Amino acid sequence: MLKSTMSATLVLVLHLFVLHLQYSEVHSLANTSAHDFSYLEFVYDANDTELEGTYDYIIVGGGTAGCPLAATLSANYSVLVLERGTLPTEYPNLLTSEGFIYNLQQEDDGQTPVERFVSGDGIDNVRGRVLGGTSMINAGVYVRANTSFFNQTGIEWDMDLVNKTYDWVEDTIVFKPDFQFWQNLTGTAFLEIGILPDNGFNLDHIEGTRLTGSTFDNNGTRHASDELLNKGDPNNLRVAVHAAVEKIIFSSNSSGVTAIGVIYTDSNGTTHQAFVRGEGEVILSAGPIGSPQLLLLSGVGLT
Template sequence: MFAGYPSVDIADLLDTYDYVVVGGGTAGCVLANRLSRDVGASVLLLERGGIQDSWISRVPLFSSHFASDGSRSWVTKSIAQGHADNREMEIIGGNCLGGSSRINAMLYTRGLPAEFNAWTKSGSWDYRSMEPHFVKSESNLDRKLDSEKHSGTTGGEWVHRSHNHLHWVHSEHIIKATSSMGIPYVEDPNSPFQPAHGCAKLHYSIDRRGQRCSTFAAFLPRQLALSRTHRLHICTNTLVCRIELSGGSEAGAVKSEGVWVKSRNDSTPPILIRARREVIMCAGPIGTPHLLLLSGIGPRDHLKDHGIAVKKDLPGVGSHLQDHLTVPVQFCVPVSDSLAKIQLRPWIILKELFLYLFFGLGLLLSPVLELSVFIQSRLLDKEFNVSSYSEHDMDSSNPENRPDIEIMPVRSGDITYAHTDTVQIAWGEVNKHRQGGLCFFTVMLRPTSMGTIRLNSNDPALPPAIDPNYLSTSHDISAHRKAVRFALRLKDRMVAQGYPVVTYSAPDFDSDQEIDAYVRSKCQSTYHYSSTCRMGPEHAGVVDEDLKVHGVEGLRIADSSVFPEILSTHIAAATVAVAEKCSALLQGPAAPEPSIV
């Protein structure tokens, strides 16, 4: 028990549950909520991390991984990336109930209908079949939005909203600059009628009280968990060691019987918890394939190399890892137009705290990223403008029109600059100058590089070998080159409009060689891992269109690892929709079907 939250110790667990959900992250909280609605079903939710429900963890500005003490995060390193200067990249995920929805940027972006229409080659999923599951979970506070495509304030549990006004002067200049470059402004990036590219006003999973609305807060709040203690057990700080599989050989029928679990906090031996109906994996695109491999489901040769009995030879497990790689291009802007004003003028935080606590307003709502620019790079001309496009190019349902570049303008804190000619000309300073930071994170949305999750050892407490294989194709380095050049042109357009922004860290626009070197030395993850247990036929995938693991009875997967390919957007909303889809598949026609309201 933690602060009154009804968690259950391992010693008090039942021997058998109807459903065992492995992973209490973004998707797992949704599944636990939906499956435990059935008064006749018993559900166990197993989470590696803790509950971690402090006040500071709910304040938007202070609750992300990068603004917190890291206690809600799981952090490890990738293997050295040979195409990125041999650097070991930081790998980050959530390590508490709610998972990455507790530490991310709170962005609610579904993605274009085209994203899901492209999935039809892997099964029967498309946007038409996915839209009801988006609508079911959401409660949209922007009443002026299309009510047929969003749930209103009486909709689902997961609240999202946009901000009523722009907090930063440079955001207004970005909208004007992108418009002058042929890129339209998009008020509702989650509408299926949006154009296929644009400068989008972002929506955040922030509730009516101005608090982070993680899937933990939305789907497993304390009162709901208390009301279902007789049929929903939530067990935290628990290590799932492997899935118990019956079946005599790798060629025979295999069935999931349950999971072996132990406490992370002591050395007691693992115990077997059985599942009458199914085990559902929601451990994420790293944890899910890792556990399947430990259990004997995966590439035969790799399992044998680690002395693991092969239960099901499934080469797709841990393969096809994709992520959005970003390259930061850093600028300096006036202190008053960045988060530096909080660092350098401490009294401002008192004002912001007052606005937040009493009125639910101000910078603590974390508008660190209030716009994002989505681009189809094939439409860019030599000057990096979208000079012409057809009605076909703007069709957001056509998979050909998915954006491949995103520019995320992120406000950063204080930057102390050594005296340079550029800064001297811009501000006439001498020796040193302190300025605010504005970073254009240039993101490649449609990578062709694919990596792997593989075992380092047979110890489930140790992280697997994570190889994103970044920048391993010429397509990807070329796409980053275009993204960096677009960011520099966007900055030039803002300067032409009279906004005082100066380049701090960026390569020479005209040098392919310098840009490529910059990309390899500066690139980093956006932590949008996906597709390591992707949906598709057995020779190429891990799950079928019902999310069942090929050749293994009683085992499904419902997290971003099942994406056939990475989405051209931020992935939390789609992960929740996958969990909603899974609950509908599990509960069958007798369960209320989601419908558009």
């Protein structure tokens, strides 16, 4: 318990630090509102999904990256999202700022939205196990990517598209916080010790001191990536929860090896298969631990 309290305190301190070290032009942001669960109309329990299905895209992991990706692809393609965790409606305190620390301290019973693990070098850590992924349990600090990130990837990014993407994400789940006294005090202290320039309120990841956005609104309601599913086309989008992907199915031919589907189990242990058609793809967005883990389980990366 002492360890988890210390971890939670460290997260809070980091939250405070990041809040004042992060700063673009700020356009419109989201309005304070209830968490929007409209997407539930196309969410199913894996127990109720077919034993075999075919889609244009299969997305493994309904988390921070998986939900907006699914919504984007659903404009033109049929998409299946497979999420091992449950719905955030099962744990209402996920949706409150007070619930942030509580959930980080809760015992992990194998179903709870916070999965505990210890890294190879002995550091206690956590990751999300719920629709919305780690954005449903994190500290809610929002910042745009640093430009060096785009430069270092070696990819030719369409920055107009990137900026449009920021806009719809920010219009939906990012808020300008009512900064508290202690936060302003810390910002002033940073400026006094020379962390310059003073960038005011800004969402860009730039040098200096700034106040950044939050995915908690000013009523203390958490907003998260699951709400980005609401931007998808309900006719093309199917989300299965309690769907733990066990393996990627590969097919090889003369032109190489291709991922053509996945095997997943529901909460009764029943096995299902889903396949992609044509030029479709299996996309791994199971997190920085979950994605490589699944590749290893599928025989990729083993020596």
